[in-house]
Every structure is written in structure tokens, then in C-alpha cells.
Amino acid sequence: MPSRERAGACAAVAVLALIAGWALAPGVFARRDPFAVDPAATYRPPGAEHWFGTDGLGRDLFARVVHGTAASVPAALLAVAVALLAGGLLGLLAGYFGGLTGDIIGRLVDVVLSVPSFLLAMSLITTFGFGTVNVALAVGLVSIGSVARLMRAEVLRIAARPYVTAARVSGRGHLAVLLLHVLPNATRPVAALAALEFAAAVLGISALSFLGFGEPPPSPEWGALVAAGRGSVSTEWWLSIAPGAVIAVVVIAVNVLSAYLQPEEAGT
Secondary structure, three states: OHHHHHHHHHHHHHHHHHHHHHHHOHHHHOOOOOOOOOHHHOOOOOOOOOOOOEOOOOOEHHHHHHHHHHHHHHHHHHHHHHHHHHHHHHHHHHHHHOHHHHHHHHHHHHHHHHOOHHHHHHHHHHHHOOOHHHHHHHHHHHOHHHHHHHHHHHHHHHHOOHHHHHHHHOOOOHHHHHHHHHHHHHHHHHHHHHHHHHHHHHHHHHHHHHOOOOOOOOOOOHHHHHHHOHHHOOOOOHHHHHHHHHHHHHHHHHHHHHHHHHHHHHHO
């Protein structure tokens, strides 16, 4: 079983490295112009010339998926960054200071978690406006609650340790105790959660783009590509299957890697 898990983790790393390459240098992996129209090559199925086939305008779908990575993956990273920074700060303050501060933050977190995340994200996008950045911010904001709750639980556990008590008794200020003793020891489980939040962000941003909340056409966002082919799945199946399969592979790879690393994190 360990060898299987190791092989799965290596495959997941390879997939994520490839996706990172697509996001950083899409032109290296897809030489075709993702916006170039070719009326003579419409609706061609996947083959040697067009790996993912072409759409109704003759655009190469592989090139559009690869170039769409440069929008979808950074958006997911932005969402995770927002969730970690805001949620981590709230959880840190709630767990360390407790009292009225902890109660107020706890109630706010409960309110956020009580609303369905997808519904809350759509409400925020309606307020902010459409676009990839706004979609990422909305997905990140709705993830604050889960990060804050985990961080609060870890801070409460760490704050009860003898070395934290000794640091307080020795006269160190709250900021020094938080930065030197509490925060470094409370971030490991949150870092593991960040991987899962990235996978959830990819799904959430793709779903919102599918519904039309992202960038308008001809943007090659993954969710928008899936939506563009939903009306002809029975005939031109590759239009939705190819980008949908990429989304699924990325999410699976992140979850496999997170599951492989989790026992090591727990045992340290």
C-alpha cells in the first residue's frame, strides 16, 4: 500500500507540475493561437492534428484549454490566498484572545458557514460584478469560515502548551508570543487544508464560470469552455468532455497529494 500511495503521489505531482507549466508558459505547450478562427476546420474530433478537437469556429480546443489555465489556476490561488489570510487571522485572534473577541468572531464564522457557499458566492459576485478576479474573491471569501474554525481550534490547542504559558509569564508581548510560538505551530493543519481549498476553488470558479459569472467570450476559462459545449454533448462530445476532464484530473491530483502528505503532517 505505501508503494501504491507513493506512486499515486508522484503521478499527482507530475500532473500538477504540468498544469503549472500550462499556467506559466501556455505558449510553450500549445503553439496554436487559442483565438484563431479556421472555418475549414470546424467541429473536428480529437486527433493527431488537434489533440482535443476543434469547436464551431475551428479554434483548437487544446490550445484554448492550455491558455485557459493561465486564468483558472491563478484565480484558484487567489481564492486560497484570500481564505488563508483572512480566515487565518480571524482564527488566530479568536483562539488566542478568546472572551468577547472570540465570541464575536465565532458568531460571524457561524453565520458564514450557515449559508450555502455557492449561493453566498453568487450573491457576492452580484455585488462585486462579473469577471475572473471577482469570482476568485467571492470563492475565497466564502471559504474564510472553514479556515478560521480550523485555525481557532489549533490556536486553542497550542496556547495551552507549557512553552506558550512560559513565554507569557516571562513577559513577552502578545505579538511576540503569537508570531514566535503560536503561529508556527498552528499552521501545519491549515496548510494541509489549503490544498483541499485549492481543489474546491478550482471547482467553484469553474462552476461559476460555467454559469456565466466569469470573463465573457471568447475567454478560454475552463468553466466557460465546458459551458460552450453543453448544447452538443451528444454529437460534439469533446467540447465539454476535454476541459471537464482536465478539471477533474487537477482536482483528483490535488486530493491524492493532500491525502499522501496528511499522515506525515499528523505525525510530526
